Amino acid sequence: MPEIFQYGFLLRALVVGLLVSLCAALLGVSLVLKRFSMIGDGLSHVGFGALAIASALNLAPLQVSIPVVIVAAFILLRISSNGKIKGDAAIALLSSSALAIGAIVVSQTNSATDMNSYMFGSIMAISNDDLALSIICSVIVLVMFVLFYNKIFAVTFDENFSKATGVKSGVYNTIIALLTALTIVVGMRIMGALLISSLIIFPALTSMRIFRSFRSVTICSAIVSCVSYIIGIAITYYADNFPAGASVVVANLGMFLIFSLLGFLLRKKQQ
Amino acid sequence: MSYLIECKNLTAGYEGMPVVKDLSFNVSAGDYLCIVGENGSGKSTLMKTLLGLRSPLCGEIIFGDGLKQTEIGYLPQQTAAQKDFPATVREVVLSGCLGRKGFSPFYSKADKKLCDDNIELLGITHIAHRSYRNLSGGQQQRVLLARALCATRKLLLLDEPVSGLDPMVTAEMYEIISKLNREQGVTIIMVSHDLQGALRYGTKILHMESGAYFFGTTAEYRSTDIFHAMSTCDCHCTCDHHTGSKEVR
Numbered sequence: 001m002p003e004i005f006q007y008g009f010l011l012r013a014l015v016v017g018l019l020v021s022l023c024a025a026l027l028g029v030s031l032v033l034k035r036f037s038m039i040g041d042g043l044s045h046v047g048f049g050a051l052a053i054a055s056a057l058n059l060a061p062l063q064v065s066i067p068v069v070i071v072a073a074f075i076l077l078r079i080s081s082n083g084k085i086k087g088d089a090a091i092a093l094l095s096s097s098a099l100a101i102g103a104i105v106v107s108q109t110n111s112a113t114d115m116n117s118y119m120f121g122s123i124m125a126i127s128n129d130d131l132a133l134s135i136i137c138s139v140i141v142l143v144m145f146v147l148f149y150n151k152i153f154a155v156t157f158d159e160n161f162s163k164a165t166g167v168k169s170g171v172y173n174t175i176i177a178l179l180t181a182l183t184i185v186v187g188m189r190i191m192g193a194l195l196i197s198s199l200i201i202f203p204a205l206t207s208m209r210i211f212r213s214f215r216s217v218t219i220c221s222a223i224v225s226c227v228s229y230i231i232g233i234a235i236t237y238y239a240d241n242f243p244a245g246a247s248v249v250v251a252n253l254g255m256f257l258i259f260s261l262l263g264f265l266l267r268k269k270q271q
Numbered sequence: 272m273s274y275l276i277e278c279k280n281l282t283a284g285y286e287g288m289p290v291v292k293d294l295s296f297n298v299s300a301g302d303y304l305c306i307v308g309e310n311g312s313g314k315s316t317l318m319k320t321l322l323g324l325r326s327p328l329c330g331e332i333i334f335g336d337g338l339k340q341t342e343i344g345y346l347p348q349q350t351a352a353q354k355d356f357p358a359t360v361r362e363v364v365l366s367g368c369l370g371r372k373g374f375s376p377f378y379s380k381a382d383k384k385l386c387d388d389n390i391e392l393l394g395i396t397h398i399a400h401r402s403y404r405n406l407s408g409g410q411q412q413r414v415l416l417a418r419a420l421c422a423t424r425k426l427l428l429l430d431e432p433v434s435g436l437d438p439m440v441t442a443e444m445y446e447i448i449s450k451l452n453r454e455q456g457v458t459i460i461m462v463s464h465d466l467q468g469a470l471r472y473g474t475k476i477l478h479m480e481s482g483a484y485f486f487g488t489t490a491e492y493r494s495t496d497i498f499h500a501m502s503t504c505d506c507h508c509t510c511d512h513h514t515g516s517k518e519v520r
Contacts, residue, residue, distance in 0.1 A: 033357075034352065149376070150365075150377065151369060151376075153366060156356075157356060157358060158347065158350070160345070160347050162369065163322075163324055164324060164345040165341055165342075165343075165344070165367070165369070165423075208355075211357060212357050212405070213357060213402065214357055216357075217357045
């Protein structure tokens with residue numbers, strides 16, 4: 001498909017999307033295992049609110065939403081660990097409030113098309129300026145993940161043990177939240193506020209159908225995520241009027257079903 | 272003689288609510304201390320305070336003999352999240368080495384050697400590449416013990432290591448812990464519901480009940496009123512929710 005690259009926006013969406021898929025898949029393994037799957041959903045809704053306000057005020061979208069979402073990630077983690085309001089309730093509170101505020105702002109300023117593109121993503125959303133910032137963010141996420149891989153494993157598997165033996169688990173939880181926030185803000189333009197969290201959850205769950213070690217699950221998630229993204233974009237390109245974000249999610253769903261079946265057959269064979 | 276851990280008039284609890292009040296005891300190198308007592312008597316609170324997961328409300332914990340708080344090897348109770356966690360035995364055991372490493376990101380050759388040695392010591396070499404979640408309860412406990420030994424060789428703190436294990440595996444587990452204590456010189460602190468096991472293997476007992484504490488050797492403990500009350504009460508209240516590892520006296 002050489003002509004696909006003649007469109008600058010497609011190429012940008014492909015580059016940014018692949019990087020985001022990779023980051024989301026890596027972080028997703030830890031988030032899913034820590035029972036934090038919904039944090040991605042909560043943060044993307046906050047991101048939507050921030051984006052809506054930024055565009056109403058004619059500000060650069062990423063520069064506004066990145067700090068806002070990072071702050072929200074800290075608040076969510078803080079609330080979850082303090083336990084006055086339980087984690088899932090806190091996420092629901094924050095995400096629906098942000099969604100409501102965003103919806104009001106959009107209704108006062110923009111047309112319905114914009115709302116649609118915020119919610120379900122747009123393949124044309126990435127401008128050249130966004131491209132550079134997106135790449136920088138993704139590279140930060142990838143480098144930090146590799147450097148802290150062993151610690152992230154330890155904190156995910158058993159936080160109390162890690163803390164008791166001197167691993168600064170608070171620091172690593174914060175790093176995970178920070179990286180998740182970055183990934184979501186960068187990815188939600190293409191994938192949409194409602195769909196971005198599937199990039200975090202699907203690849204990890206898909207890999208866990210078959211693989212049994214943390215390392216293999218992590219590597220497989222990264223590969224599955226990127227392949228699903230490419231399939232999703234190809235669907236969008238070749239089929240008329242298919243929304244990109246939704247196509248990527250459907251590709252992920254397909255992968256999940258295939259891996260579930262394979263895992264089932266493998267287990268059957270072993271018995 | 273200096274103690275590994277000395278608790279002086281320790282008061283500990285949650286959010287200003289004391290659960291453990293004015294408790295004093297000590298642990299010397301080579302001890303096998305069992306902490307027994309009813310639910311709600313503050314055993315877990317004491318343990319979390321010893322590990323530094325909570326700070327004491329009042330009083331102090333003094334670490335001696337060059338022991339640092341982070342050099343306590345900890346065998347926690349298993350969490351629900353670990354039931355379907357994809358990780359090999361080796362990945363889990365290796366993670367015990369991380370506490371010492373500060374911000375250094377990767378495992379060294381020495382870490383890997385230590386990990387393999389501990390895997391061998393606990394007799395789980397043949398399952399080192401299997402997935403943790405597919406192991407039996409007894410095997411999982413051995414894996415977590417190996418991980419704790421990667422963190423330290425001085426002191427292990429075990430949180431109900433035999434709860435949920437069947438009688439045979441329970442006996443095996445006690446033998447392993449006892450062997451570590453005798454042959455490797457590892458000091459043991461064990462929180463347990465299993466009074467019989469505590470009496471058979473422990474050298475010292477800390478009995479906790481709301482407001483009343485006993486601390487002394489196992490022999491001293493056997494002659495106290497508290498022990499007689501506890502062992503008769505055992506017949507009614509603890510046998511039903513345990514897995515038969517306890518004989519009724």
